[in-house]
Each structure stands twice: as C-alpha cells, then as structure tokens.
Amino acid sequence: MSNAPWAFVAALAAVPVLVPNPYVLAVLTLAGIFVIGAISLNLLLGYTGQLSLGHGAFFGLGAYASALTSLGFDIGIGFGLRLRVDPQPVWLGFLMAILVACAFGWMLGRLAFRVRGAYFVIITICFAQVLRMVALNWVELTQGPMALISIPPVSLWLPGLGVVPLVTKAQTYWLVLAVGVLAFLLVRQLVESRIGRALIALRSNEALARSVGIPVTHYLVVAAVVSAGIAGAAGSLFAHYMGIVDPDVFMFIYTVTMVIMVVTGGKGTLWGPVVGGLIFGLIPDLLRGRAAPELQWVIYGVAMILFVMFLPRGIVPGVQSLLRRRA
C-alpha cells in the first residue's frame, strides 16, 4: 500500500510521454486543477465538517490576484492617489494568489465560524457573490465582464535552462501534477498532526471537543486559511493556464462541482477528493462528442446520484470497506 500512491503519481507523470495528445493533456490538466480545488475543500468540508459554499471564491481570488500581479495594474484608490503595480514575474503572482487567498480565508474564518450550520453556509455563499460583484463592477481593476486577457503562462527556473515559460501542454500538465502532489502532502501532514486529530474530534462532537480544551475556533480558522491558500494556488494555475480570467470564476457552479467531487469521492479521506475530482472532472469531457449535449448533463447527474445512493460515504471509503469484507 505504501508504494501504491507513488506508483500512481509516476503513472500520471508518464502520461505526457505515453500519450502525447494535446487534447488529452488539456483535459487532464483542467481536471487536475479542480482536483487541487477539491483537495482544499476537503480539508474544510471533510475534516472539520463545515460546508463552505463559497469555496470557489478563494479559487477566483487566486486567479485574479495572480493575473493582476503578472499583468500589472494602475488604479485610483481615492483622495487623488493611484496605486500602480508593474507587471511582475509569474511566480510572484502565484505567491500573491496564495497570500491573498489565505488572508481572505482568515477573515472569512474569523467572521463565519462564529456561527454554524445553515448560517455558516449562507455567509460563505454571500462572500463568493460579493466578490463576483466586485469583479464585475470594479472595471478599472478587473476589466469587469471584458475579462483580464493575455495572462502570461507560468515560467519556471530550471537548472541549466534558466527561466523558461511553460507553454507546452505537457509542461503545464507536470506543473499542475507537482502542485497537486504538494497540496496532497500538505493536507496529509496537517491531518495526521495534532491539529488534524483536533479537527476530527470537533467534527464528531464539538461540545466534547471544547470541553477537553481544544480551541475550536482557532483550529477551524487554521483549516480555513490553509484550505483557502491551496484553492488560491489552484486558481492561479487556472488563470495562467487559460490565459483569461473573468468574473465567472466566482460562479456557484465551480463551488458545487468541488463539493460534488469531495462528497462522491469520500469526504474526510485523503484520496476521496482525488478520486472524485478525477471522475467528475473527466466525465464531461469523456461524454463530449459521444452523447448529445442535453444528454451529457443527464448522464453526469445520474452518475452522481448512483454514486451517492450506492456509496453514500463516498467512493474511497466504500471501496475500502468492500475490500476489507473480501479479505
């Protein structure tokens, strides 16, 4: 078992060599970006049990922060003052994406974790919608519905080659894979630490967790910050991969897609969002050209219902318990 995950990563890394088809790589890259988003959401939804329906906001914040840093901007900030940022290298944009998302994750966490359940869900939805409105209407900064365009691709310093822009599909694919592996390892590290045990404890019984002295709000905010940071990184990858960002990144459907990935894959398991993310990230593209457009979403929906009906705890826990029963 301990080698299986690395074999899986090696197999994924070999795909561009074995299948040098740009379409396949493009589809896998986009699915990979959403898997990273699902991994980040799983930390909140799976391990703390708090359903954030504004998670796409961190993805969008990352996309905008990264795009704006690398494109530069020049805006009025009132009192006749202007804030001007010259175009910066893309790696700085990537870092800014993480930082900005973390900062907003902290703010939202401090605000929203005063309440639980439906109230928390509503605050997170509002958060994402407010950001969408800002992105739509702050035209001077975001170009509004005209979108930010010509976002440069990620460039990387490689030994012996200097700084190279990652323009080919295979290079981008490997970058997303690398970030995905890092995100996975970070979440695993956190979950298997003291903090992770505290999160699992408070998920199952918050009153008991508080009564043994777990600083519940503090740990929830920590989880929100890390989760937001990873989602921001995914958003940054998305922006530089697509080359364009518009306010639609804040749309509810992105968050819902991530929730579907986490829930069907198995929330609160490390591999759940990876498996769910790959399945529901790839289904739309696998169906394209094979089924009529109207039918595609019907199949998507039916597949989702079947998973939830027959594997209510998710694919990963379901398969694990099946294997255990066999053994």
Added chain:
Amino acid sequence: MLRLDGLSVGYGGPLALQDLSLEVRDGELVSLIGANGAGKSTTLKAISGLLKPQAGRITWGGEAIGGLSPRAVIARGIAHCPEGRRVFPQLSVRENLEMGALLRRDHGGIAADLAAMCDRFPRLRERLSQAAGTLSGGEQQMLAIARALMSRPRLVMFDEPSLGLAPSLVEQVFAIVREIRAKGTTVLMVEQNAMAALQMADRAYLLEAGQLVQAGTGAELLASPEVRAAYLGG
C-alpha cells in the same frame, strides 16, 4: 474550594438556572440531583466554561473563573465528563486518552498516566488502537472517565455517568467514582439515579426547575420526605 454564588444561566430564553449557590469542598463527593431539565447539566457546563453565566460568580480556590474558556478551566484543574456521546468515535482509544491530556506538556507523565489508565481499565489496553466508536457503551464510559482523569484534575465533574448503561455496569461505574474520590480527587456528580447518588455523596443538592430546593448531607436528603416522595419512589 469551588463556590457558586447566585449563578444564573440561560440559553437565550427563560433562565435554565436561577440564582444557584453551592459549594464543593476539597476532597468531597457532591451530588446534584433533580428531574430532567432541573438545570443540573447546565450547572456543570457553566462551571466548565461551555456556557457563560448571565449573573453570579463562580470561584475556584478564590479565583473567579466564571466566563473563562473551557481550555482555561481545564488548565486550572477542573475536568468535565459530559453526558450523551462521551467519546470521539473516529479517534482511537489512545487518541481519546491523549485528548484528555491536551494541555499537559510533561510527556513522561502523560505516558505514565496512560499506562496507569490501561492498568485500571484493562479493556482499554486491549483496544488502544481501535476506533472508540467500536467500543460498547460501558467501555465508552470507562474511556470517558479515563480521559477526564488524564488531565490530572483536582475536581472531576461527571454528568449522568450511569445513563444508558446495563445495571451491572452502573454498579461498576459508581465504584470507580468512589475510588477516584478515595484517591483524593474532588468529585461533583450529576445523576438521575438519586438513590445511588445520595448514598455515595458527602453532600447533595436537589434542583427543581432551575432552582435550588434542598441541600444537605447525602443521608439528610435520603431521609427527607420530599426527596423520598419525588425521587426515591416513596
């Protein structure tokens, strides 16, 4: 050493607890008895910091602790063994025990206490790496008690320790509570089984509808006609 003076606590509606004053002295076993909704659990939650008092004072060894966080209260030596779901089902038995020692930093002492708990409750040793949710009800209660002791408290508060347990286990749990007190830890216990609670207690308080109606030694309350009529079946 623990004193409540005029404590009132509410959940946002009418007060669940009104103007309660009581004290628990060093080394005592004190029982709170009363019907459902009398305010017994509310009292414990207010002491442990899970609920904020609306009025009144809670003092512990002279220090006002009303309104402190649960974390701060445990750090001062008060452990709370709440009612209902008593353990963290997804965590292992060992992790549950370690949760009890969350605020301690003496790793050697924690390991020693963990071993001592396993000696005291051999069933737990056999199941150390098993998820606590797979234990039987009785085993979960033993685990909850052991977890509370892992913080090395000077005062342990038990909320309905016998609730939902088979009669033979109830006797066992009460024996453990007596043993804890015999070893010098002060005990404040909420219990529906009034007969057992009064027989064990040095002193006891009877609550009704959020108010204190009677106080005295365990024997006095056992002999009281009102208590006999209402709680001991005549």
